[in-house]
Amino acid sequence: MSIRPIEYRDGAIRMIDQRLLPTQEVWIRYRDYQSVAEAIRSMVVRGAPAIGVAAAFGVAFGARDIAAAGFGEFYAELEKVCATLAATRPTAVNLFWALDRMRTRARQLAGSPLDDIRTELLNEALAVAAEDEAINRAMGRHGAVLIPDGARILTHCNAGALATGGYGTALGVIRAAVESGKSVSVLADETRPFLQGARLTAWELHKDGIPVTLICDNMAGALMRQGEIDGVIVGADRIAANGDVANKIGTYSVAVLAREHGLPFYVAAPLSTIDRNIADGDQIPIEERDAIEVTHCGATRLAPEGIRVRNPAFDVTPARLVTAIITERGVVRGDYVAGLAQLFREHR
Numbered sequence: 517m518s519i520r521p522i523e524y525r526d527g528a529i530r531m532i533d534q535r536l537l538p539t540q541e542v543w544i545r546y547r548d549y550q551s552v553a554e555a556i557r558s559m560v561v562r563g564a565p566a567i568g569v570a571a572a573f574g575v576a577f578g579a580r581d582i583a584a585a586g587f588g589e590f591y592a593e594l595e596k597v598c599a600t601l602a603a604t605r606p607t608a609v610n611l612f613w614a615l616d617r618m619r620t621r622a623r624q625l626a627g628s629p630l631d632d633i634r635t636e637l638l639n640e641a642l643a644v645a646a647e648d649e650a651i652n653r654a655m656g657r658h659g660a661v662l663i664p665d666g667a668r669i670l671t672h673c674n675a676g677a678l679a680t681g682g683y684g685t686a687l688g689v690i691r692a693a694v695e696s697g698k699s700v701s702v703l704a705d706e707t708r709p710f711l712q713g714a715r716l717t718a719w720e721l722h723k724d725g726i727p728v729t730l731i732c733d734n735m736a737g738a739l740m741r742q743g744e745i746d747g748v749i750v751g752a753d754r755i756a757a758n759g760d761v762a763n764k765i766g767t768y769s770v771a772v773l774a775r776e777h778g779l780p781f782y783v784a785a786p787l788s789t790i791d792r793n794i795a796d797g798d799q800i801p802i803e804e805r806d807a808i809e810v811t812h813c814g815a816t817r818l819a820p821e822g823i824r825v826r827n828p829a830f831d832v833t834p835a836r837l838v839t840a841i842i843t844e845r846g847v848v849r850g851d852y853v854a855g856l857a858q859l860f861r862e863h864r
């Protein structure tokens with residue numbers, strides 16, 4: 517059973533502190549929306565679907581603590597809770613998808629006793645978490661057929677169980693392929709500067725007994741050229757209506773290299789990561805994180821003081837470089853505008 521990074525119990529969630537992996541497995545309890553927001557911003561919890569799950573519980577905890585006379589006052593305060601959570605990180609659309617889902621649930625219950633609304637919002641957060649793992653398993657089944665027996669698959673960052681409510685998106689496809697009896701090995705880009713590949717993907721795959729080889733980000737091209745990689749699979753933080761994909765910084769470079777070497781480049785993501793409100797990837801906000809993530813590795817300084825630093829946490833891969841988008845509703849290829857729209861029509 518792969519790890520679930522967020523677990524609800526007795527009115528609180530506990531989340532594994534992903535900043536401390538792989539050397540320490542520390543779980544932290546959260547009972548209020550302010551601390552959940554800080555956990556998202558500081559990347560205790562990270563990964564688009566996992567951020568959505570955490571935010572849903574944040575709204576439920578915020579609702580629990582609102583003292584209001586009527587629904588109007590209650591909902592106005594709930595909007596402030598959502599605004600605090602929305603301000604944590606800008607790129608992963610699952611955050612905003614989850615907040616919208618919780619707001620919608622609250623509006624549907626307008627007129628009900630406030631305690632009933634508070635209970636239903638907690639139930640909605642629990643549903644978001646449970647559904648996410650089921651979605652990932654369905655995505656895995658659709659994607660597993662694309663992974664040949666014996667394949668050596670490169671992945672970038674961590675789109676595994678740690679990035680979701682459980683099982684993973686890109687790594688969920690790997691898990692499903694292995695569970696179907698195929699022999700699959702993974703090459704994990706370390707993924708500078710936050711090192712999600714080295715610290716998280718390598719940890720969770722090794723823990724699950726799936727063969728994983730850690731490489732530096734700058735090795736992918738040479739290993740492709742040497743014929744040591746058969747394909748690429750990554751997650752996503754936001755997919756535009758035309759199939760452009762925002763994902764961890766470095767994903768675009770991997771996609772260009774895969775195209776150069778004639779390798780398939782797959783993106784695994786749930787429908788909650790597809791943002792139909794934006795036409796293309798140029799409209800996706802790209803988070804710029806603190807320079808210290810680049811200049812330091814823990815307490816060790818890697819670069820001179822006072823130099824200029826860029827630290828965009830994501831980049832955008834044009835749809836033309838994407839071989840297929842794997843979702844819980846099936847695999848989309850080619851005409852992503854039509855294909856993604858069809859998924860939503862089917863998924864009413």
Ligand SMILES: CSC[C@H]1O[C@H](OP(=O)(O)O)[C@H](O)[C@@H]1O
Pocket residue numbers: 562563564565672673674675676679680685686712750751752753763764765829
């Ligand atoms: C399954 S979504 C995982 C996605 O999220 C990661 O970003 P971060 O670790 O900064 O939250 C990365 O882009 C992964 O592909």
